[in-house]
Each structure stands twice: as C-alpha cells, then as structure tokens.
Amino acid sequence: MPDDLNRTYDDIIVRIDxxxxxxxxLARCALSWxxxxxxxxxxxxxxxxxxxxxxxxxxxxxxxxDIDTILSVCAGLxxxxxxxDYVRLIHYTTQDYLERIQADTFPRAQTExxxxxxxxxxxxxx
Numbered sequence: 001m002p003d004d005l006n007r008t009y010d011d012i013i014v015r016i017d018x019x020x021x022x023x024x025x026l027a028r029c030a031l032s033w034x035x036x037x038x039x040x041x042x043x044x045x046x047x048x049x050x051x052x053x054x055x056x057x058x059x060x061x062x063x064x065x066d067i068d069t070i071l072s073v074c075a076g077l078x079x080x081x082x083x084x085d086y087v088r089l090i091h092y093t094t095q096d097y098l099e100r101i102q103a104d105t106f107p108r109a110q111t112e113x114x115x116x117x118x119x120x121x122x123x124x125x126x
Contacts, residue, residue, distance in 0.1 A: 009097045013105065015075045026050065027073040032109035034078060035098040040086035043067040054115045057124050
C-alpha cells in the first residue's frame with residue numbers, strides 16, 4: 001500500500017481516537033464488526049450487533065443507534081452501498097489497512113465479537 005495512503009488512514013484513525021470516548025468506542029466496534037464479518041452486513045444487522053450488551057439476558061431495542069450516527073463516528077471509512085444496501089468499508093485498501101493494524105489498534109476485536117454473539121444466542125427469547 002502506498003505510503004501516502006497509509007498516512008491518510010493513519011490520520012483518520014487519529015481523528016477517530018480524538019472523538020469522545022463513547023464515539024471512539026462505537027467507531028472501533030463498528031469497524032471491528034465490518035472488517036471481521038464473514039459477509040457484508042446490512043444496516044439493521046450492524047445496528048443490532050452494536051446494540052447488544054455483553055452479559056445481558058434480553059435485547060433492548062432502545063440501545064440501537066441510527067445508522068447515520070454509526071457512519072459519522074467512523075470518519076468516512078464506512079458507507080452504506082446504495083445499490084445493495086450493505087454496510088461497507090469505503091475502499092478495499094481500508095480492509096487491508098485495518099487487518100494490518102488490528103493487533104495494535106483492535107487487539108480484542110474477535111473476542112468482543114464472540115462475546116456479543118454468545119450473549120445474543122443466550123437471550124431468554126431463544
């Protein structure tokens with residue numbers, strides 16, 4: 001990946017890190033879900049995944065955030081593709097970049113995703 005593209009992505013991550021703690025955590029979580037998902041997620045799926053509180057016994061729909069809020073905190077790295085209504089990273093190089101920095105920037109991403117999945121499958125409704 002060209003150095004100038006790396007610097008651009010580095011600058012965006014710095015912008016994300018300068019947000020409030022809640023916004024920073026939301027952006028990191030959203031980027032983790034999007035970059036680690038086995039298939040593209042639709043906006044309602046991402047919103048629901050981000051709304052699950054690990055350890056909860058039920059899903060609280062009031063925890064769901066508007067997709068525009070999620071996109072905003074991701075500082076331009078994420079879009080909703082109008083053609084097929086999937087949430088996507090802005091460019092294929094974004095995926096490469098996030099994979100490269102995951103160990104340092106998102107070290108617990110897969111563990112946190114697994115925790116959300118286990119919590120979701122453990123909801124009383126199931």
